[in-house]
Amino acid sequence: MHAIGVDIGGTKIAAGVVDEDGTILAKTRRDTSPDDVAGIDKAIAEVYLELSGSYEIGAVGVAAAGFVSADRSSVLFAPNIAWRDYPLRQKVQAILGDEDVLIVVENDANAAGWAEFQFGAARDVDDMLMLTVGTGLGGAIVSNGKLVRGAWGVAAEIGHMRVVPGGHYCGCGHEGCWEQYASGSALVRDAQATVIIHPERATRLLELAGGNADKLSGPQVTQAAQEGDPLAVELLTELGRWVGEGAASATALLDPALIVIGGGVADAGELLLAPARKAFAEQLSGRGHRPEAAIVVASMGNDAGLVGAADLARG
């Protein structure tokens, strides 16, 4: 059965027809605005009509950054789009005038993690932890072949596990959340702090940022590290350490066979993963008396959310 996956970003939606092997048969997209939720409904309806013209479609999966209701029909809350207890399924069905279109909403990190689990880096295991190291730190948990959604659909908000009491402020209002230590934002902030303390070491980073530390980006730090800049390598090493140490805590709870690292920062590859593996091995409880999860890079790329949402909708 074919399914449509829709990945909702801040300023556009991407959609595609996905077959049972996770292959995308056709793609389309629409521009949207994060404040115009009705416009997003309409865009979803449009891509459905466009893609279902050429393919027989059994279900529509929508990947959205936010808390999704347990019945996967609504978005409870989204940080970047104006959804608040928003009945997304019902709204789109109303536009289509068809209550039989099966629409399933899923958290975008869950959807991407599911794609890795079904078709990507984790396709050979039953228990997986996915960490999406991007602007923030998202995640997905698969236990015994099932996505862990939790009682109310908001499991795997893994970036908000606290790793430092009294630590960095987080946008969620708390202190010391893991994503404040293991994300692209953390990488940039740490780089900027180093510019203050050790300007003599930050020459290359400043150059890449056009001389203005406020303009420094995560990909620039990665680029400098790949060129061999010692400070940038150190910054990624530190980030990797936090990834690995947090993963060891999560592993104490979940015992996954595989930890998959995705998100933009994962482009740093071994510069991130090697220190993550080292820290994971050093922090893992019971090491020596248990097998150890491997830590690998995600393989599905930017389409993971779309593909995973489609597959989850198929059920």
Add this chain to the structure above:
Amino acid sequence: MHAIGVDIGGTKIAAGVVDEDGTILAKTRRDTSPDDVAGIDKAIAEVYLELSGSYEIGAVGVAAAGFVSADRSSVLFAPNIAWRDYPLRQKVQAILGDEDVLIVVENDANAAGWAEFQFGAARDVDDMLMLTVGTGLGGAIVSNGKLVRGAWGVAAEIGHMRVVPGGHYCGCGHEGCWEQYASGSALVRDAQATVIIHPERATRLLELAGGNADKLSGPQVTQAAQEGDPLAVELLTELGRWVGEGAASATALLDPALIVIGGGVADAGELLLAPARKAFAEQLSGRGHRPEAAIVVASMGNDAGLVGAADLARG
């Protein structure tokens, strides 16, 4: 179908026939030694023979403190009993001369958690986190009605989630493990530290300990708190705070409907749970945009391990 549950302690094993409602129909026990693993095998065989004389038994569940293999036949490692990669199922079957007796080994905290899930405090939910606050801090996780065992059977070692980088030393060799802040051992150590700093506040605790802080026990702290001793109340409040804050981190990953608190320290009741709930609410990420797990006391008592092991063995 009836099953036998066997709970292996340090110096004795307790066994019972358990029906499908979690009721114990008959009980027996044997003394054992933690260093004599063959003696434990033999004792298990004996209680099986004794109990299966009067009841038709479909399976035997063995609850053991340690890492259990993914196929639930062996103990990989136990902190307090001399098992190392020990094929417990096979050993007992060999004594019985019967390879058809279905023997299932399970981690004791998992077994106890399962009993709460099936028959106890969590029988009405699908997603549960159990915290066993005893000498250490154990746990069990149920997600969507299934026990989370992990890839290698060692999930829910929740006491080894790190809550303070550079924090208290743990017997596992790491620093800052949750169980060093949220366990009976932590309670006693914190009480003893207070005797050094504020002897004037520790009068009642010292009295209960016979004048010797080294002899102070967790139940004595609880007793003093129940009598209203301000220091003891404060110590349990602090312990409860760590329970609640750690539970908030675990909830970011798992989104349980219910958090069940068991173990000896749970006897303190609201003196522990009220501060745990307060801290949980203060630390829970996304609060206000999601329902909140309730925190309740376990209801199955000391038989939870036995009952849960039997029920899990039944499959």
Add this chain to the structure above:
Amino acid sequence: MHAIGVDIGGTKIAAGVVDEDGTILAKTRRDTSPDDVAGIDKAIAEVYLELSGSYEIGAVGVAAAGFVSADRSSVLFAPNIAWRDYPLRQKVQAILGDEDVLIVVENDANAAGWAEFQFGAARDVDDMLMLTVGTGLGGAIVSNGKLVRGAWGVAAEIGHMRVVPGGHYCGCGHEGCWEQYASGSALVRDAQATVIIHPERATRLLELAGGNADKLSGPQVTQAAQEGDPLAVELLTELGRWVGEGAASATALLDPALIVIGGGVADAGELLLAPARKAFAEQLSGRGHRPEAAIVVASMGNDAGLVGAADLARG
């Protein structure tokens, strides 16, 4: 001997003639710009000429927020004024055309602390720690009757003692500096975080901030606390706890007889000091075997910097 004290603020300078009892006999002021350091030189020269017309002046003390050279003639670095290795004494003397005018530059927190020590809250002790809890956290140390300036004049940068490894980012480029936990800025940030987590508790704070959490100020939190608002009281309690715990660490090094709390946040009085004293007593090492420093509010008000600078210049 009379001396002039000059207190250099961001947008104005205040100056006064100070007698040997710390009394201000005459005052004047000038508007200045933080980017126009020559203008500041000129303003200092002007107030000197104005005030020395009516009084015989033996010395001029200049209080400046920044690192001051060991010989107290130059500002090495200032966070908010464009001084970089700036020979302030020489510049002002050049304008006056008189190298004999005795001009002594002093860090403003040191100057204010010295005023408390000579004429204010600490006039009866020989060993004092002053904490200025304002936008940041400054300080001054007096040991055996002498101001502790350090080898290079930059002692008592007490706000940059680290209290949380991996803690809040600080403007200095490091993490976990004390001033990120014990300052008016910390108070406001913590209040704003609570608005996110517990909006239902922040009603009064939001009202005072005109409905916009971004506009919330430290004095508004203090006002709410003085009215009895529970959240505001809690926020000041938490701030006080950090003041007291950090003071206990500083006391392990310095063993002061008195800890004087100044700065704008000290206006909260006992709402801040009571929890500070409690935390100090709980964290003080060796308690019971040593006398304990008292913690009191500063008594010299906004003129402390001016008075202290004058007195220090007198030598």
Add this chain to the structure above:
Amino acid sequence: MHAIGVDIGGTKIAAGVVDEDGTILAKTRRDTSPDDVAGIDKAIAEVYLELSGSYEIGAVGVAAAGFVSADRSSVLFAPNIAWRDYPLRQKVQAILGDEDVLIVVENDANAAGWAEFQFGAARDVDDMLMLTVGTGLGGAIVSNGKLVRGAWGVAAEIGHMRVVPGGHYCGCGHEGCWEQYASGSALVRDAQATVIIHPERATRLLELAGGNADKLSGPQVTQAAQEGDPLAVELLTELGRWVGEGAASATALLDPALIVIGGGVADAGELLLAPARKAFAEQLSGRGHRPEAAIVVASMGNDAGLVGAADLARG
């Protein structure tokens, strides 16, 4: 003027005649018991009589591990000797039957620090921080040429500055004291923890400890590091990191020109100092806008306490 210095250890006292250049002209010793405080008085009297037979003596300085009264006549409290508010000066004078013998008691770490300041590694500076990294972490502070004793004589208890909230338990009853991270005891405990987590890396350490991790000592770790054992090097690096980071916090308060590292662990030399310097530079606030303290090894050896006590007694 010659003075006698007496260094009181747990099981013996060492005494010597010290001239004004810090040279020891004669030495003697007595065995003592930590529980027999009268015996210690008597031994001090004896060594005084013995040494003053051949030299004209102006004063006697006694270095003792403990809190010393502000007038330097009594020991308020000692962790390892049975002194509690003990009038040591008066007791020894009574035995000698001579109230004119000038006896000055000083904390042993202060005495050793003073010797380094007057005659040793810090003889060319005015502002010094001494860190004695032995079983615990002691210290001494010299500011502007004067020993900082504090209001009640108990300053420079630097090992009890808190560096990790909720950190390692300390014998003082608190958590997270610096000496639990930067001392020989910390080194041994960390080494023992590594034996649990990474036995494969601890081969050499275990060998040196005779196969029993419980017998491992600090000097054995240093020996292994000097041989190049990677784990031992790493352990000293970590210890050095804590020394440097804590020193940066102390420097924010004190701005010393020199940081002198003494105590048994300092025998590790650059294996300890190089990482200490690196961490100090990384954590020092205001770096780049201020000169930086050098970090060097103490030069006075085991006689530092004796020499410093004699010199301080001379006044």
